[in-house]
Structure formats: C-alpha cells, structure tokens
Amino acid sequence: MTEAVLAGIRVLDFTRYVSGPYATMLLADAGAEVIKVEPPGGEVTRTLPPLLKTEEGEISTYFLRLNRGKKSVTLDARSAEDRPVLEELIRSADVLVENFRPGTLESWGLDWERLQQLNPRLVYASISGFGHSDSPCRDWPAFNLVAEAMAGVVSQLPTPEKRPRAAGLPFGDTVASLHAVNGIVMALLRRTRTGRGSRVDIAMYDAMLSMNEWSIAVQSGAGVEVDLGTDVHPWFAPYGLFEASDGWLCICVATDPHWQAFCRVAGWDDLAVDPRLQRGLDRAANFHDLIEPRLREWLATLTAREAAVRLAEAGVPAAPLQRPADLLEDEQARARDMIIDAPATAGTSIKLAGNPVRIEPRPAAHATGFSEPGQHNEEILAGLRPFPDDVSASA
Structure with missing residues (x-):
C-alpha cells in the first residue's frame, strides 16, 4: 500500500x-x-x-x-x-x-x-x-x-x-x-x-x-431575490423534490435535452412537443398548470427509487431522498x-x-x-x- x-x-x-x-x-x-x-x-x-x-x-x-x-x-x-x-x-x-x-x-x-x-x-x-x-x-x-x-x-x-x-x-x-x-x-x-x-x-x-454565491450573483446581476424554499425553480422545471408512491425523490431537469429525455421516460409525447414547454423559463412558468398534475399522476405509480432509476438511466439527474437509516445500508x-x-x-x-x-x-x-x-x-x-x-x- x-x-x-x-x-x-x-x-x-x-x-x-x-x-x-x-x-x-x-x-x-x-x-x-x-x-x-x-x-x-x-x-x-x-x-x-x-x-x-x-x-x-x-x-x-x-x-x-x-x-x-x-x-x-x-x-x-x-x-x-x-x-x-x-x-x-x-x-x-x-x-x-x-x-x-x-x-x-x-x-x-x-x-x-x-x-x-x-x-x-x-x-x-x-x-x-x-x-x-x-x-x-x-x-x-x-x-x-x-x-x-x-x-x-x-x-x-x-x-x-x-x-x-x-x-x-x-x-x-x-x-x-x-x-x-x-x-x-x-x-x-x-x-x-x-x-x-x-x-x-x-x-x-x-x-x-x-x-451563497448563486443568490448573491443573481441579486447583483439580475436584481432578483432567490427564494431558497420555493418548490419551483425560477428557471427550470421540474426541478426539486417530488413525492412518489412510497417517499420522495429529487428530479433535476435543467436543460432542454433533460426535458426531452424525461418526457420519453414518462411517456409524455404531447408535452415533449408542446410549444409552451420548450425552454426552461417556460417550463418553470407553466409548471403548476401543465407539468405538475401529470407528474403527480406518473409518480403515484412508482416508488421513489423506481422513478429515480428510470430517469437516471435515461440521463436525467434524479435520486431517491434517503434518511440516515437508509444511508447506513446504502x-x-x-x-x-x-x-x-x-x-x-x-x-x-x-x-x-x-x-x-x-x-x-x-x-x-x-x-x-x-x-x-x-x-x-x-x-x-x-x-x-x-x-x-x-x-x-x-x-
């Protein structure tokens, strides 16, 4: 050694x-x-x-x-x-x-x-x-x-x-x-x-x-106060913690290719081509109306780990939310x-x-x-x- x-x-x-x-x-x-x-x-x-x-x-x-x-x-x-x-x-x-x-x-x-x-x-x-x-x-x-x-x-x-x-x-x-x-x-x-x-x-x-450099840069450069506790990212969606059938997982759709991959995994052919959802800013603005209801429906059929595995294998950053007891056996x-x-x-x-x-x-x-x-x-x-x-x- x-x-x-x-x-x-x-x-x-x-x-x-x-x-x-x-x-x-x-x-x-x-x-x-x-x-x-x-x-x-x-x-x-x-x-x-x-x-x-x-x-x-x-x-x-x-x-x-x-x-x-x-x-x-x-x-x-x-x-x-x-x-x-x-x-x-x-x-x-x-x-x-x-x-x-x-x-x-x-x-x-x-x-x-x-x-x-x-x-x-x-x-x-x-x-x-x-x-x-x-x-x-x-x-x-x-x-x-x-x-x-x-x-x-x-x-x-x-x-x-x-x-x-x-x-x-x-x-x-x-x-x-x-x-x-x-x-x-x-x-x-x-x-x-x-x-x-x-x-x-x-x-x-x-x-x-x-x-806290991100919040400082956004405040200085764009005059926007970042709300660190919001369930919707100001520029990306879906991006955050979401509930599946047995617990929670994080999903980070930060780019347009991520969004297309997500839609393929979830079977959302219509949302993949919806002109209102082609950019991150548009997806964030329309998250509650267009994405969230479908996301809740899809995640209700899967465990947090099942959803995370499917997304991660398709190239979408995702992971189950784990508790300390989970980490001991991870x-x-x-x-x-x-x-x-x-x-x-x-x-x-x-x-x-x-x-x-x-x-x-x-x-x-x-x-x-x-x-x-x-x-x-x-x-x-x-x-x-x-x-x-x-x-x-x-x-």
Missing part, C-alpha cells in the same frame, strides 16, 4: 465542538499524526448527548463522530506549570488548529508572533465565527446556525406566509472545516518552497457566504467506503461517515479508533522534556 498522503505531519488539535474537530479528523484520515490537546479530564464534547451505551459505560456519540484516529494528551494550556511542555509540543508540530473565539490564544501568551518564534515552520489555522481580522462582528460568539443565518443560507426566506428554516445540518461548521483543511494543505505546500509557516484564518460566516455509500465501522471500545463499534477524498493509488489504512483523555501523554510528552506529575498521572 502507498504511504498515507500526510504521513509525517504532526497536528496539534486544540479544537472542540464541530468546526475544528471535523477538520482535524479529515487530516487524521489522510495520515497525519493528530494530537488532541485537552484540559485535564478531557474536552467538553466527551460528555455531550446523544450517548452510546457500551459494556464499559456510556460514550458521547457527539465526540465519536468527529474524533477518530487522534491521539490525546492532557495539559492546562493556561498554566505556567504546563507552559514549558506546551511550548516544546508546539516546537515539534507542523500544524496547530484551534477554534476558540479570537483572542483566546493571545490570552495564553501564544499570539502569532510568539508561535513563529517557537516554530517558524508552524502552520497556524484558526476557525472562528467571523475571523480574526478587524471587523464589526469579530468578537461575536458563533455556532453554525449563526453563520448560516447571517450569510443568508436558510431553506426559505421570511415572508408573511412562511417563516425561515435552518438547513438542519451543521453546514456552518463543516464547510468552514473543509476550507480550513484546504488552507492548511496549501500552507504546507507553500512551506516546501519557502521553509516558513503561515497563518490560516477561516471564518464560518465567510464560508457560508461563499456557499450500497453506493458502502461501495465508496463512505460508511465505515469505527471501534468505539474494545467490544463496540459505531458506523460513521467516511472521508470523501479518494486518492489513487490508495494509501495505507489509517487508524479509526478513539483515545481516552491523556492516553498518549507518556508517548508524546516524555520525548519532549520532563512534564509535571499531575499531567503524567493521567496517562
């Missing part, structure tokens, strides 16, 4: 909750040695629900889903007693990742200038709600919903008839994580040329605003290693989403287990310098 892509890269992980741990988990998946630096007793998400019951006790599923393949050391980053150990750890690292509010590391005496003094080759990546540069909202606290709402990424915009709804998944966190990984890898690549590290500043708000997900079995304890495993980055030739398998707080204190810290008894005792 080929060596892992990030083999030999040491990452210090000071993160918690979602945006930071998801990023460092992806780095661990790629073969980096990720060392989770936790306060004594472990970081906060180790206790958050929902809980997985095992013979050894209860484990936080919140924690398990984001921390596979990482090592753990425990120390108090704010204490003068542990400071020498912390600084030696920083000197040994290639990357440091944190997702505290801006100013937190500075309060520990670890601003960017000090980090550069300790390790000029260090890549320092921060993930925060609104970034570390000067801005009106720099010091605001933020979770994913804050970033999604302020960046306009909601499933429907507020009107007198309907209220806005959050996306439901933590996109504000995970999209920022992906940009952080991208920035870290780019900084490591630049380091191979310059020999020096970089600072990577990722804001969740920025990440979500970049996802043949496509299994074939792409996107559902993995990670050992939670010696006798218990948990199914988790895999890593979507697939590189050929395939690298050697990476660790997927989970560490107890301070499990690797002796392995990691003893090689640096003597460390306090209260730290080594938790190893």
Whole structure:
C-alpha cells in the first residue's frame, strides 16, 4: 500500500465542538499524526448527548463522530506549570488548529508572533465565527446556525406566509472545516518552497457566504431575490423534490435535452412537443398548470427509487431522498467506503461517515479508533522534556 498522503505531519488539535474537530479528523484520515490537546479530564464534547451505551459505560456519540484516529494528551494550556511542555509540543508540530473565539490564544501568551518564534515552520489555522481580522462582528460568539443565518443560507426566506428554516445540518461548521483543511494543505505546500509557516484564518460566516454565491450573483446581476424554499425553480422545471408512491425523490431537469429525455421516460409525447414547454423559463412558468398534475399522476405509480432509476438511466439527474437509516445500508455509500465501522471500545463499534477524498493509488489504512483523555501523554510528552506529575498521572 502507498504511504498515507500526510504521513509525517504532526497536528496539534486544540479544537472542540464541530468546526475544528471535523477538520482535524479529515487530516487524521489522510495520515497525519493528530494530537488532541485537552484540559485535564478531557474536552467538553466527551460528555455531550446523544450517548452510546457500551459494556464499559456510556460514550458521547457527539465526540465519536468527529474524533477518530487522534491521539490525546492532557495539559492546562493556561498554566505556567504546563507552559514549558506546551511550548516544546508546539516546537515539534507542523500544524496547530484551534477554534476558540479570537483572542483566546493571545490570552495564553501564544499570539502569532510568539508561535513563529517557537516554530517558524508552524502552520497556524484558526476557525472562528467571523475571523480574526478587524471587523464589526469579530468578537461575536458563533455556532453554525449563526453563520448560516447571517450569510443568508436558510431553506426559505421570511415572508408573511412562511417563516425561515435552518438547513438542519451543521453546514456552518463543516464547510468552514473543509476550507480550513484546504488552507492548511496549501500552507504546507507553500512551506516546501519557502521553509516558513503561515497563518490560516477561516471564518464560518465567510464560508457560508461563499456557499451563497448563486443568490448573491443573481441579486447583483439580475436584481432578483432567490427564494431558497420555493418548490419551483425560477428557471427550470421540474426541478426539486417530488413525492412518489412510497417517499420522495429529487428530479433535476435543467436543460432542454433533460426535458426531452424525461418526457420519453414518462411517456409524455404531447408535452415533449408542446410549444409552451420548450425552454426552461417556460417550463418553470407553466409548471403548476401543465407539468405538475401529470407528474403527480406518473409518480403515484412508482416508488421513489423506481422513478429515480428510470430517469437516471435515461440521463436525467434524479435520486431517491434517503434518511440516515437508509444511508447506513446504502450500497453506493458502502461501495465508496463512505460508511465505515469505527471501534468505539474494545467490544463496540459505531458506523460513521467516511472521508470523501479518494486518492489513487490508495494509501495505507489509517487508524479509526478513539483515545481516552491523556492516553498518549507518556508517548508524546516524555520525548519532549520532563512534564509535571499531575499531567503524567493521567496517562
């Protein structure tokens, strides 16, 4: 097997909750040695629900889903007693990742200038709600919903008839994580040329605003406010989620050839040549009157998967709407290693989403287990310098 892509890269992980741990988990998946630096007793998400019951006790599923393949050391980053150990750890690292509010590391005496003094080759990546540069909202606290709402990424915009709804998944966190990984890898690549590290500043708000690029461009270029919650696309039809006999599927007729292929599958010879339906704009304008009644009738005779298969095989983008329970058994997900079995304890495993980055030739398998707080204190810290008894005792 080929060596892992990030083999030999040491990452210090000071993160918690979602945006930071998801990023460092992806780095661990790629073969980096990720060392989770936790306060004594472990970081906060180790206790958050929902809980997985095992013979050894209860484990936080919140924690398990984001921390596979990482090592753990425990120390108090704010204490003068542990400071020498912390600084030696920083000197040994290639990357440091944190997702505290801006100013937190500075309060520990670890601003960017000090980090550069300790390790000029260090890549320092921060993930925060609104970034570390000067801005009106720099010091605001933020979770994913804050970033999604302020960046306009909601499933429907507020009107007198309907209220806005959050996306439901933590996109504000995970999209920022992906940009952080991208920035870290780019900084490591630049380091191979310059020999020096970089600072990577990722804001969740920025990440979500970049996802909202379509709405921004339409508003700027056409003066049109895109309603993200409508059941009819403003320029294409049928395009969206539609109900079949046993559930829902998505159908994306975005081009005229898609429309012709759709009509052949559904047996709509008359609609295929109807002059009112020859362009996307016309199909959107006439969707409710001309297309929707026939679409409901056709889908009522098929399951969501049957309809999706027929359309996809004819070249029309379509797929059944799947629930989490469906994904655990999904043949496509299994074939792409996107559902993995990670050992939670010696006798218990948990199914988790895999890593979507697939590189050929395939690298050697990476660790997927989970560490107890301070499990690797002796392995990691003893090689640096003597460390306090209260730290080594938790190893």
